[in-house]
Amino acid sequence: MKISCLQENLAKGLSIVGRAVAPRSTLPVLSNILLETDRGRLKLSATNLEIGINCWVGAKVLEEGAVTVPARLLSDFVASLPSDQIDMDLNPRTQTLNLRCLRYEANIKGIDAQEFPPIPTSVDGGQMYLEPDTLHEMINQVTFAAATDESRPILTGVLVNSNGNRLTFVATDGFRISVRGSDLAQVNSQGQPNREMNVIIPARALIELGRISGDQTEPISVTITESRNQVIFQLSNITLVSQLIEGTFPPYQQIIPKNSETRTVVNTQELLKGVKIASLFARDAAHIVRLQIKPGSDLTPGSMVIRATAAEVGDNVSELDAMVEGKEVEIAFNAKYLLDVLGVISAERTVLQTVNPLKPGLFNPLGSDDFIYVIMPMQVTR
Amino acid sequence: MPIQVLPPDLAAKIAAGEVIERPASVVKELVENALDAGATTINVEIREGGQRLIRVADNGCGIPAAEAEIAFARHATSKLQSVDDLSRIRTLGFRGEALPSIAAVTHITFLTRSNTESAGIYLRLEAGELVSRESRGAPAGTIITAEHLFYNIPARRKFLRRPATEAGYIQEIVTRYTLAYPERRFRLEVDGRITFQAPGTGKMEDALIAVYGVDTARQMLLLPQAAAAEGDTPEQVELEVAGFVGPPSLHRANRKDLTFFVNHRWIQDRSLAFAVQEAYHTLLPVGRYPVGVITISIDPAAVDVNVHPSKNEVRFLAPHHVFSAVQRAVRRVVVEESGIPQITFSPASDPWHDTTAFGGHSRAANLRVSSAPSASQPAYTRLALDLHRPLDSPLSLPGAESAQSDLPLQFEPHEEAQKLPFLRVVGQVSKSYIIAEGPEGMYMIDQHAAHERILYEQFMAQRGHGPVASQALLEPVVVHIPPAQVEFAVESVEILAGLGFHLEPFGGDTFLLRTLPALIQHSQPVSLLLDVLQELEEERPTTVHQEREAALTRAVCKRAAVKAGQTLNVAEMSALIQHLESCAQPRTCPHGRPTMIHLSNGQLEREFGRR
Ligand SMILES: Nc1ncnc2c1ncn2[C@@H]1O[C@H](COP(=O)(O)OP(=O)(O)OP(=O)(O)O)[C@@H](O)[C@H]1O
Ligand SMILES: [Mg+2]
Numbered sequence: 001m002k003i004s005c006l007q008e009n010l011a012k013g014l015s016i017v018g019r020a021v022a023p024r025s026t027l028p029v030l031s032n033i034l035l036e037t038d039r040g041r042l043k044l045s046a047t048n049l050e051i052g053i054n055c056w057v058g059a060k061v062l063e064e065g066a067v068t069v070p071a072r073l074l075s076d077f078v079a080s081l082p083s084d085q086i087d088m089d090l091n092p093r094t095q096t097l098n099l100r101c102l103r104y105e106a107n108i109k110g111i112d113a114q115e116f117p118p119i120p121t122s123v124d125g126g127q128m129y130l131e132p133d134t135l136h137e138m139i140n141q142v143t144f145a146a147a148t149d150e151s152r153p154i155l156t157g158v159l160v161n162s163n164g165n166r167l168t169f170v171a172t173d174g175f176r177i178s179v180r181g182s183d184l185a186q187v188n189s190q191g192q193p194n195r196e197m198n199v200i201i202p203a204r205a206l207i208e209l210g211r212i213s214g215d216q217t218e219p220i221s222v223t224i225t226e227s228r229n230q231v232i233f234q235l236s237n238i239t240l241v242s243q244l245i246e247g248t249f250p251p252y253q254q255i256i257p258k259n260s261e262t263r264t265v266v267n268t269q270e271l272l273k274g275v276k277i278a279s280l281f282a283r284d285a286a287h288i289v290r291l292q293i294k295p296g297s298d299l300t301p302g303s304m305v306i307r308a309t310a311a312e313v314g315d316n317v318s319e320l321d322a323m324v325e326g327k328e329v330e331i332a333f334n335a336k337y338l339l340d341v342l343g344v345i346s347a348e349r350t351v352l353q354t355v356n357p358l359k360p361g362l363f364n365p366l367g368s369d370d371f372i373y374v375i376m377p378m379q380v381t382r
Numbered sequence: 383m384p385i386q387v388l389p390p391d392l393a394a395k396i397a398a399g400e401v402i403e404r405p406a407s408v409v410k411e412l413v414e415n416a417l418d419a420g421a422t423t424i425n426v427e428i429r430e431g432g433q434r435l436i437r438v439a440d441n442g443c444g445i446p447a448a449e450a451e452i453a454f455a456r457h458a459t460s461k462l463q464s465v466d467d468l469s470r471i472r473t474l475g476f477r478g479e480a481l482p483s484i485a486a487v488t489h490i491t492f493l494t495r496s497n498t499e500s501a502g503i504y505l506r507l508e509a510g511e512l513v514s515r516e517s518r519g520a521p522a523g524t525i526i527t528a529e530h531l532f533y534n535i536p537a538r539r540k541f542l543r544r545p546a547t548e549a550g551y552i553q554e555i556v557t558r559y560t561l562a563y564p565e566r567r568f569r570l571e572v573d574g575r576i577t578f579q580a581p582g583t584g585k586m587e588d589a590l591i592a593v594y595g596v597d598t599a600r601q602m603l604l605l606p607q608a609a610a611a612e613g614d615t616p617e618q619v620e621l622e623v624a625g626f627v628g629p630p631s632l633h634r635a636n637r638k639d640l641t642f643f644v645n646h647r648w649i650q651d652r653s654l655a656f657a658v659q660e661a662y663h664t665l666l667p668v669g670r671y672p673v674g675v676i677t678i679s680i681d682p683a684a685v686d687v688n689v690h691p692s693k694n695e696v697r698f699l700a701p702h703h704v705f706s707a708v709q710r711a712v713r714r715v716v717v718e719e720s721g722i723p724q725i726t727f728s729p730a731s732d733p734w735h736d737t738t739a740f741g742g743h744s745r746a747a748n749l750r751v752s753s754a755p756s757a758s759q760p761a762y763t764r765l766a767l768d769l770h771r772p773l774d775s776p777l778s779l780p781g782a783e784s785a786q787s788d789l790p791l792q793f794e795p796h797e798e799a800q801k802l803p804f805l806r807v808v809g810q811v812s813k814s815y816i817i818a819e820g821p822e823g824m825y826m827i828d829q830h831a832a833h834e835r836i837l838y839e840q841f842m843a844q845r846g847h848g849p850v851a852s853q854a855l856l857e858p859v860v861v862h863i864p865p866a867q868v869e870f871a872v873e874s875v876e877i878l879a880g881l882g883f884h885l886e887p888f889g890g891d892t893f894l895l896r897t898l899p900a901l902i903q904h905s906q907p908v909s910l911l912l913d914v915l916q917e918l919e920e921e922r923p924t925t926v927h928q929e930r931e932a933a934l935t936r937a938v939c940k941r942a943a944v945k946a947g948q949t950l951n952v953a954e955m956s957a958l959i960q961h962l963e964s965c966a967q968p969r970t971c972p973h974g975r976p977t978m979i980h981l982s983n984g985q986l987e988r989e990f991g992r993r
Contacts, residue, residue, distance in 0.1 A: 151906040174855055175903065255856050284964070286844075286851045286900035311843055334853060334900070360856065376856050378900055381848030 001035070001065020001090040003042055005057055007083045007101060013044045014075040016212050016238060021071040022048035029115045032068035033075075035088070035097070036113065037061045045119050046071060051205050052119035052241040053212070065090050069097050074303050077106055119241055120232060126221025127195040128162060128184070132213050133176035135220060138169045138180045139210040141344045141371050145178035146171040146203035157200035157245040159252070164196050170252050171203060176375040177252055200249055201231055204338040205242030209233055212240065219257060256374055257362050260353035262326035264293050265366055266304055268350040272342040274318040278308035279335035285310040288378055289335040293354070297326040308335070331357045332378040341373045392488040394456070394510055398682070400691040401483040404542060405432025406551035407692065408488070408528055411480035413559055414693075416440035417646075418461065418473045419990055421523060427571040431545025433531050436488075441523040444496040447503035451515070454490075454507060454551055456482045467684045474647055476687070485510045487535060487839045488528040495520040509534060513549065553578055554638075555648075557593045562643040564589035590626060590675070594639075602626040603715045605676070620681050621704060623711040627658070627674035630665035630716060639673040644685060646677070650694050657705040661712035667973060676708060769875070802968045807955040814946035816955045823982040828948060829958065830973035833943035836961040838972040840901050841935050845880065852882035852897035859884070859895045859908055867919040874915075877931045881938060902942035910941045936972045 014033065022030040025048070032046040042059035047051065076084070081101045089098045095110045147155035152174070159170040168181045184194045213220060213235055217306050221234040224244070233240045276290045289308050296302035302324030309315040331354055342350065347365030354361045363373040402408055409426060416424045419442025429435040429898065437842040439651070445453055452458045459478030462468060468476065484490065485507045495502030502520030506513050531536040542548060549572050556570045560580040567582030580592040590599035605625050637655050642650065654676075662672050698704045805818035805825055816827040842851040863871050868891050871878075878885050882899025898907045914937040918930075950958070962968045971977055987993040 149904060149906060151909070172856060174857075174859075175853055177856060250857065284961075286840075288851055288900065332851075358854070360854075374856070376854035378851050378853050379849070379897060380851040 001037060001067060001088070002063035002223075003037060003059045003061050004085055005042055005059035007078065007081050007086050009057045009059075010042070010086055011078050011081075013042075013055040014071075014078055015259035016055045017044045018071055018075050019048040019051045019208050019211065019241075020046040020048055020051045023072075029068055030117075031071060032111055033071045034066065034068045034113055034116045036066035037064045043121075045116070046117050047117060047241075049117065050202060050243050051208055051352065052117075053208070054119055054121050054239045054241075056237045065092065065223050067095055067097055067110040068113055068116050069108045069110040072326075073108060077108070092241055119239075120225060120230065121239055123156060126190075126223045126234060128167070128197060128222040129190065129194065129219040130167070130184075130222060132216040132220055134182050136210055136213065138167075138182060139206045140215075142169040142171045142178045143182045143203040143207050143210075144171075144340045144344070145173060146375070147173035147175055153245055154200060154247045154249060156203055158203050158206055159249040160197060160199050160201050162194060162197040164194050164215060165288075167194075170249065172250065172252065172255075175334070176197070176340075176373065177255060178341070178372075179252065179256070179361050179372045181370050197222070197224065199228075200245040205231075205240065209240050212238060218281045255360075256372060257353070257355065257360055260326070260355055260362070262295075262324065262329045262354045264291060264302070264304060264325075264352045264354070265323040265349055266320050266352070268342060268345050268348060268365075270320050271304070271306075271350060272339070274304075274306040274320055275335055275342060278306045278316055279317055279339060281310050281313055281316045282335045283310070284313050286378070287335045288332050288380055289338060290330060290332045290380070291352075292330045293322065293324055295326065298340040302373045311345070329354050329356065331361060332380050333361065333375050334378060337375045341375075345371070385729070391486075391509065394482065401479055402487055402531075403692070404551065405436060405531055405548045406555050408432065408436050408484055408531065409438070409552045410555045411475075411484060411612055412436070412438035412526055412528070413555065415480065415526075416442055416524065417559065417563060418475050419443045419524065421566065423567045423569075425569045425571070426552070426556055428549060428552055429573055431542070431548030433539070433545065433548065434529060435529045436531070437527040438523065439523065439525040441521065444494045444499075444502070444523050445519065446496040446499055447501070448494065450494055450505055451512060452504045454481045454485050454492075454505075454510070454512075458482075467686060469883075471687060474693070477691075477693075479691070482510060484528050484853050488531050488533070489537070491527040491529075492524070493518060493526075494522050494524040495522050497522040549573075549577075551968050557924060558641055558648045560589050560593055561586075561641060562646045562648060562677065566867070568821070583751055586626065586675075594673075598632065601629055601632050602673070603629055603718075605711045605715055621684075621707055622679040622686075623708050624679070625674065625676040627676070627712050627715060628672055630672075632673050633666050633670035634673055635670065637671045640671060641675045643675075643677040644687075644696050645679060645682060647687065647696070648694060649696050653701065653705060654708060657709040657822040658712050661709045662716055665716065665975070667975070672712075674712070676712070678704065678706070678708065691839060725727065745945065802963045804963065805959050807952055807959060810950055810955060812946075813949050816950070816959065818959055823980060823984075826979040826981070827959065827962070828946075828971075828975075828977055829948070829955075830943050830946050831966075831975055831977040832958060832962050834971045834973075835965055835968065835977055836958070837901060837939040838936065839965045839967075840961075841899070841939060842879065845935070846902075849880045849898040850882045852884065853900045853903045854897045858886070860888070861893045861895050861908055861911065863891050863893055863912065863915060865891055868914045870919045871915055874918075874930065874934065877927065877934055878911075880931065881934060883907070885911075899938070902938070907942075908937065913941050914938055939972060 017033055021033065025031055030048060034043075036045070037059075038056065040059075040061055042057045043054055044057060044060075045054045047053070077099070079354070081104055084102050086099055086101045089100075089108075090096070091098065095112055097108045097110055099106045099108065114234065124308045142158055146158055150156060155173055157171070160186065161168045161170070166181055166185055167184050168179065170177065170179050172178070187193055215367050216235050218236050223232045223234070224230070225232065229244055231242050231244055275289055279287065282289050285308065289306060289324055292305040292307065294303050294305075302322045304320045304322040304324075306318045306320070307315070316345070341363050345363075345365045347367065349366040351364050357377055360374045360376050362370055363375070396558050401411065409428070409432065413424060413426065416438055419440060421440030421442035423441045425439045427435070427437040427439075449460075452526065457478045459476060461473045462471070462476045462478075477526065490505070490507040492505040493508070501517050504514075504516050504518040504520075506515075510829055532542070553570055553572075556568055556578060560566075560568050564580070564586045565582055565584035566580075568578070568580040569576060570578040578592070581588050587599065593599075594602070603626060605623060605627065626769055640655050640658060642651055642654050643649065658674060658676065662712060666672060680698075684699045686699070687693065689695045689697050803820040803822060805820045808817040810816055810829075811826070814827055814829060817834075818825045818827060841850055871885065871893065872887055875885055875887070882897060882901070883895065884897040886894040886896060888894050895908065895911070902910070914934065917937055918933060944958075969977055984993070
């Protein structure tokens with residue numbers, strides 16, 4: 001293998017695939033990045049066996065070939081090089097990659113490319129096409145609600161459901177649930193109708209997808225492989241492949257409360273700020289934040305009082321104006337669950353619907369039902 | 383009453399009383415004789431707890447016909463000729479008292495054939511008197527049967543326990559010798575049933591399995607094979623400590639499972655036991671004792687075996703040397719096992735070094751194990767580790783009180799000891815211990831014990847004001863509780879609710895779990911709950927509400943706490959330490975074990991020879 005490419009392109013490509021490298025794997029080759037000539041370009045690949053990323057970088061291919069080299073070393077070395085042309089030359093006998101950039105030169109020992117697990121790449125025609133901005137927002141609004149511990153693997157995933165017209169992302173960790181829907185275009189950018197889909201994608205894979213799709217402008221295609229155990233996201237010059245989680249997602253519709261006794265509308269940023277302050281005090285008290293909601297009268301506006309108390313630390317109270325319809329209520333939530341949702345609501349105002357202190361609270365941005373977030377309350381004695 | 387010489391038979395009975403106390407003493411003497419005779423197979427048979435009959439058959443060297451009778455004469459022995467021999471003694475017997483003593487209080491049948499002769503000799507004795515003697519064919523070796531123990535001393539007979547209990551004592555003797563002689567085959571038959579067998583493979587492991595069972599035996603740790611005479615002072619004694627000890631997790635309610643052999647002799651020595659116990663210092667729960675088999679091989683000249691008629695006590699010429707060698711060997715392996723940084727004692731604070739504490743052998747000071755200059759001696763000290771043990775807790779050692787104050791453990795006043803300075807995380811060791819730095823030096827913190835303490839205090843703090851905060855689940859989780867624990871679970875529903883587990887019986891073994899304690903909602907609470915129920919169901923804590931609640935709380939914290947072996951990042955470690963700092967009793971876990979070890983700057987400086 002003998003190729004030349006620009007330092008910026010290579011560095012960027014390496015940082016993209018680097019996210020899928022398994023840093024301390026029992027399989028040494030998984031700590032490596034695969035470099036491979038592919039139809040006049042350089043293809044970079046990395047995988048931790050759950051997620052795989054391919055990235056194509058423009059290059060001048062003088063001689064075809066492939067090799068895997070340690071990801072950390074290669075990325076760090078390339079990142080330190082001046083922004084100029086890098087010439088790479090593989091000695092196939094020793095599997096040593098020679099890199100040259102101006103007056104800098106290095107030889108990096110690699111592992112035979114044959115040992116690298118294959119990552120599916122080529123997809124002709126996706127089953128669904130998503131606008132990068134929408135996808136981004138959906139990922140942000142849902143993935144944080146997925147479980148991080150592996151005791152129930154299903155809950156570490158995001159349910160991705162589409163009936164062809166509407167796409168829904170759902171994630172829950174058993175204590176709260178996040179549901180985000182979005183309408184799909186009638187026909188996608190390829191002139192094809194979007195297909196139905198119902199899979200569970202690891203939240204980690206979607207988070208990575210969100211990270212690497214930041215500067216994408218073209219629609220992103222989504223394909224479930226024939227064997228139905230992998231999903232492939234095709235971006236321009238990048239593919240991300242992820243294992244799917246097998247199983248059935250809990251029936252989430254029935255969890256979402258249908259009615260409420262109290263409907264409270266507050267300024268999102270004010271609420272976020274109030275909860276942030278309260279969380280400082282709640283840190284040492286199981287993250288308990290109490291919301292005391294009072295309807296207004298003819299003369300005074302309604303209010304929401306945010307309170308946190310930690311026996312050893314002290315306590316804190318903030319008060320917000322609120323539009324409250326219905327009964328007075330006091331309800332306690334985990335501060336972290338509140339911060340998570342308030343951080344991803346971009347609407348100016350947020351609606352909280354509650355029934356009583358033992359029933360779940362439902363949050364959504366005022367004026368939109370696309371995003372719904374339900375939290376189970378905490379039960380505390382005062 | 384005028385002074386008069388006792389008639390010989392009465393004198394014999396009184397003398398016998400010193401050697402033969404109960405059936406087990408007979409077995410001990412006879413087994414020792416068989417071992418001294420070089421037997422490789424030793425079969426012991428008893429009936430009715432040994433009172434009715436004790437028979438020991440061996441395939442040892444036997445006794446030539448001409449000498450058989452003499453063996454039953456008082457002070458007749460083949461093992462000793464002069465006083466000097468006593469200091470070279472390698473046999474278990476040396477007094478020539480066992481057989482006559484046994485014969486004085488039983489009916490003896492004795493069949494032996496020396497391996498140098500072709501015919502055996504048969505003797506029968508009653509009350510020490512020969513009643514029959516004839517030549518008989520016999521396998522090489524000795525079969526001795528002692529029947530009707532204490533038939534002529536009713537007072538003694540009254541003190542015997544139930545046959546099953548006496549049989550237990552006998553089994554203890556046989557199993558102990560198995561451990562000292564793993565290469566010999568032992569068998570014990572009680573009332574026609576074989577209750578114990580050791581294969582005699584020569585492997586200590588097999589003997590351990592025979593004695594303790596596979597489960598316990600598998601946990602036992604091999605002591606490092608190290609001779610301890612590293613010094614060059616002339617008083618230094620050749621000494622070898624070997625054997626097995628249990629890990630700290632294996633403990634017993636008494637010291638019975640701590641066995642010592644000195645040159646293959648089973649001995650009982652409270653100071654040695656104490657030395658071993660101290661090696662486990664703070665690793666064992668309060669009031670529990672370690673398990674172990676420790677063999678000490680020492681120049682016979684350095685140990686006096688002639689201390690007590692029962693031969694189960696010895697006196698070391700250099701006791702502190704021996705104790706400290708044993709303690710070090712045990713400590714090393716136990717510490718390795720538990721992953722705790724090794725703590726040894728500096729010369730200045732070596733408890734075995736303190737000459738006043740142990741009867742003032744001033745020579746002992748020269749007999750320290752290592753002759754290296756003291757500056758290079760590891761001198762780690764534990765600080766305030768022992769808060770859970772009352773200062774006046776009974777120690778098994780004569781002069782223990784004075785020794786205690788010389789121990790390197792600094793018992794700080796509670797208040798002071800409890801407070802923790804601000805600590806900065808340095809790193810994690812063995813995925814189990816957090817190393818932190820404070821103004822006073824270095825702290826090694828057991829992450830599991832520390833977290834247990836934190837959770838416990840958080841639970842208790844919340845519990846003080848009512849039920850602890852709980853986080854509701856979106857949907858109740860269906861929990862199937864094993865049938866054996868259903869009753870316990872139903873009984874404990876209220877307590878569990880107070881702890882944040884709202885558990886709702888749903889018929890049969892099915893329960894709905896609606897909320898989790900907010901403090902631990904992320905630590906897989908369902909399996910945690912099942913574990914806790916199982917653990918407590920087995921222990922069946924009292925039905926007293928408070929005690930059960932406390933036991934449940936401790937069990938929940940224990941299960942929910944981060945485990946040893948879990949990698950923590952710096953943020954997690956800092957958070958843990960921060961929480962620990964705010965605990966009222968940061969230095970011990972709820973079960974009373976230490977959460978940390980402290981190594982002061984002063985100690986560090988000494989270690990590096992800066993001071
Ligand atoms: N099982 C045996 N096989 C061979 N010789 C034996 C056996 N039992 C006893 N003897 C012989 O009989 C002698 C007397 O035994 P006895 O047990 O009375 O005294 P000992 O073993 O010498 O000393 P101690 O009183 O300390 O046990 C022994 O010295 C030994 O020579
Ligand atoms: Mg004897």
